[in-house]
Amino acid sequence: xxxxxGIMYKRGSADIGTTMxxxxxxxxxxxxxxxxxxxxxxxxxxxRDHFTLWLKWDPPADDQYGRREYAAAQRSxxxxxxxxxxxxxxxxxxxxxxxxxxxxxxxxxxxTLEDRLESLPGIEIVSLGRSMELIKDVGxxxxxxxxxxLAGFQGTHAIGHTRMATESAVDISHAHPFWAYPxxxxxxxxxxxxxxxxxxxxxxxxxxxxxxxxxxxxxxAVYIADKLSAGLSLEEALHQSxxxxxxxxxxxxxTENEIGMAKDELAAKPLVVMEDDNVVALASExxxxxQVFKNEIKSWDPYDSEVMVWSR
Amino acid sequence: xxQVAPKPTETAVVIDAADLDTRHINMxxxxxxxxxxxxxxxxxxxxxxxxxxAIFDDVDITIDxxxxxxxxxxxxxVRARITGRAGWSLAEGMMSGEIVVEKNSGSSTGASLRGxxxxxxxxxxxxxxxxxxxxxxxxxxxxxxxTGFMMQRGRMIICGNVGRAAGDSMYDGExxxxxEIASLGVDTLLVQPTEKELYEIRAxxxxxxxxxxxxxxxxxxxxxxxxxxxxEPAERKMML
Numbered sequence: 001x002x003x004x005x006g007i008m009y010k011r012g013s014a015d016i017g018t019t020m021x022x023x024x025x026x027x028x029x030x031x032x033x034x035x036x037x038x039x040x041x042x043x044x045x046x047x048r049d050h051f052t053l054w055l056k057w058d059p060p061a062d063d064q065y066g067r068r069e070y071a072a073a074q075r076s077x078x079x080x081x082x083x084x085x086x087x088x089x090x091x092x093x094x095x096x097x098x099x100x101x102x103x104x105x106x107x108x109x110x111x112t113l114e115d116r117l118e119s120l121p122g123i124e125i126v127s128l129g130r131s132m133e134l135i136k137d138v139g140x141x142x143x144x145x146x147x148x149x150l151a152g153f154q155g156t157h158a159i160g161h162t163r164m165a166t167e168s169a170v171d172i173s174h175a176h177p178f179w180a181y182p183x184x185x186x187x188x189x190x191x192x193x194x195x196x197x198x199x200x201x202x203x204x205x206x207x208x209x210x211x212x213x214x215x216x217x218x219x220x221a222v223y224i225a226d227k228l229s230a231g232l233s234l235e236e237a238l239h240q241s242x243x244x245x246x247x248x249x250x251x252x253x254x255t256e257n258e259i260g261m262a263k264d265e266l267a268a269k270p271l272v273v274m275e276d277d278n279v280v281a282l283a284s285e286x287x288x289x290x291q292v293f294k295n296e297i298k299s300w301d302p303y304d305s306e307v308m309v310w311s312r
Numbered sequence: 313x314x315q316v317a318p319k320p321t322e323t324a325v326v327i328d329a330a331d332l333d334t335r336h337i338n339m340x341x342x343x344x345x346x347x348x349x350x351x352x353x354x355x356x357x358x359x360x361x362x363x364x365x366a367i368f369d370d371v372d373i374t375i376d377x378x379x380x381x382x383x384x385x386x387x388x389x390v391r392a393r394i395t396g397r398a399g400w401s402l403a404e405g406m407m408s409g410e411i412v413v414e415k416n417s418g419s420s421t422g423a424s425l426r427g428x429x430x431x432x433x434x435x436x437x438x439x440x441x442x443x444x445x446x447x448x449x450x451x452x453x454x455x456x457x458x459t460g461f462m463m464q465r466g467r468m469i470i471c472g473n474v475g476r477a478a479g480d481s482m483y484d485g486e487x488x489x490x491x492e493i494a495s496l497g498v499d500t501l502l503v504q505p506t507e508k509e510l511y512e513i514r515a516x517x518x519x520x521x522x523x524x525x526x527x528x529x530x531x532x533x534x535x536x537x538x539x540x541x542x543x544e545p546a547e548r549k550m551m552l
Binding site for chain 2: 265266267270272285286287289290294296297298299300301303304
């Protein structure tokens with residue numbers, strides 16, 4: 001059991017950091033292990049060459065370094081690697097000593113940059129996007145939100161997840177959302193189980209895709225990325241996933257300007273949708289939507305095998 | 313149209329649930345019942361879960377807003393009106409009474425219903441009336457996948473469409489559908505309702521202000537997979 005939530009403002013932007021924190025906090029009974037947010041803001045100056053990255057590393061294996069020294073060393077290794085690839089680090093932020101946020105100007109091949117960064121020992125890219133910032137960590141929504149200073153994050157749309165781990169480890173790598181390597185700005189949150197995980201993962205690995213966890217939800221992110229790269233629209237990819245992925249699931253895919261959702265053919269995992277002229281809100285339980293809309297709303301449960309896509 | 317909530321009287325009480333959690337809402341309801349109040353109004357329920365479970369008293373409850381999962385479950389005699397919508401497992405295990413929801417409801421609406429009447433004026437989610445063992449479920453709109461799955465007794469009236477595998481593995485009972493049936497479940501029969509049944513449907517829907525002029529179809533159990541009798545233990549004793 002996990003909790004998922006999403007919100008999209010059809011025009012303008014809002015404090016989605018605070019909104020998503022409230023929505024996910026109300027779903028914490030569905031999963032207290034870890035919390036994650038994929039927050040989308042308008043791309044800086046409309047630039048296609050400006051990216052925000054979030055990277056993480058495991059704490060040092062021995063006591064040779066203190067955590068702070070280790071973090072500084074990792075930071076400079078990452079910055080050097082970006083520079084060696086012809087990128088320029090515009091800004092950086094290190095809210096905790098095992099993560100790094102970088103704003104980078106880069107106009108080369110994205111996958112090459114990603115692979116070179118992840119070739120550094122222990123480094124994992126958690127998020128890469130022109131407008132996306134994917135933040136996830138162990139703990140409750142209010143804790144993660146506070147540690148990463150999410151209050152006041154002005155954005156256009158977002159998805160998030162509270163996790164009750166059932167089949168894989170509790171750490172940042174296994175927390176949701178999952179970024180869809182190697183594509184910028186694509187994130188997935190999922191509530192359910194994919195039962196043909198090993199077979200599907202094997203097929204995608206043979207295509208050259210990289211997996212950084214043993215969480216079945218990462219499979220959805222990689223799967224969708226694979227389909228989008230083959231030229232399918234998000235809606236087509238979601239429909240195709242219902243044929244290819246077995247199990248029970250409700251999941252959301254977020255891109256630079258879309259939120260999509262897909263539900264399995266048994267309708268076994270919950271979802272409530274509310275939509276009006278200005279906003280779309282979706283969540284595992286209506287109590288999350290109530291955090292944003294106190295007044296009476298019109299909401300409904302999508303049926304089995306439904307796919308919906310909203311764009312702005 | 314039936315007026316579920318009576319006019320406020322000296323026996324009426326209002327509970328504002330805005331700052332209360334489930335436990336304290338239910339404690340306030342039980343306290344009000346113990347004090348002899350016959351009409352209870354709950355304001356700002358905020359879609360919280362498990363509101364008003366297991367109420368065995370002759371009371372009218374108006375919930376002004378929406379409830380989350382397990383709204384007004386296991387009731388025996390309670391009459392409730394929910395002005396908003398309801399989440400999963402609304403009225404699960406109700407023994408008797410009447411529950412009316414003005415908007416939509418989630419999956420497993422009226423699961424294991426034993427008696428009483430459950431009315432959802434909007435649409436219900438999947439598995440409506442799963443394991444229904446008695447009583448009546450009325451849905452004004454559509455109902456999803458596996459409606460009436462393993463139904464054993466009772467009646468379901470779905471004014472709109474039903475999803476795939478309707479009535480799958482039903483032992484007994486009857487599902488009336490006013491719209492399209494996406495597909496029938498295993499061991500079901502699609503039959504024409506009798507005049508008496510149509511009269512009863514019209515009367516039932518009229519009570520709740522729902523239109524009944526539809527091309528009604530009836531899903532009944534095929535009983536090809538049927539290895540049980542339909543008698544309650546008390547009835548079996550009478551037969552023997």
